[in-house]
Amino acid sequence: MTEDLQQPRKSHRKLWLVVGIVIGVIVICGGIFALMAGKVAVEKAPIESVLDSFMKCMVAKDVESAYALFSRSAQRQFPISDLQKLIEGNNYALFEGYQSLSVQGIEVTVSTNSGTVATVSGTTRYDDGFQGTFNGDLEKVNGKWRLVGIHITVPPDKFQP
Numbered sequence: 001m002t003e004d005l006q007q008p009r010k011s012h013r014k015l016w017l018v019v020g021i022v023i024g025v026i027v028i029c030g031g032i033f034a035l036m037a038g039k040v041a042v043e044k045a046p047i048e049s050v051l052d053s054f055m056k057c058m059v060a061k062d063v064e065s066a067y068a069l070f071s072r073s074a075q076r077q078f079p080i081s082d083l084q085k086l087i088e089g090n091n092y093a094l095f096e097g098y099q100s101l102s103v104q105g106i107e108v109t110v111s112t113n114s115g116t117v118a119t120v121s122g123t124t125r126y127d128d129g130f131q132g133t134f135n136g137d138l139e140k141v142n143g144k145w146r147l148v149g150i151h152i153t154v155p156p157d158k159f160q161p
Helices: 013-059 063-068 072-077 080-085 089-094
Strands: 098-111 115-126 131-141 144-153
Touching (some): 013 063, 013 098, 013 131, 013 144, 063 080
């Protein structure tokens, strides 16, 4: 008496289900990343424009126009006199001879609390070959980017007459 003892074939159904879920998650994450990268690319030019306008206003010592580029919430945090101080004495070196800027790092986030915000960093170029850096925060208000804060750094040599 011989009995054929065949082992039941193992189902790979669970394995394929797990593999399918993992692939689905990867595709969804990739899609979200692509959307965010596209959003960053779309927002870069308008953000650079606001930052460039700020710098040009400060070069012209037009503090009122520069202050208008800040969001209302930022304006509630600091008075216009803080900007006025930046165009007086050695502080003006941050703006004097400004030529252009370039955003090199940008992170755009959307939240229910603060809406669309951007954290940026980049370089500033000045006459005489000077180059500086900046870090800034902006928020989108009624479809337009507004400054929340900006920090500009220039080399110490730029402060020399």
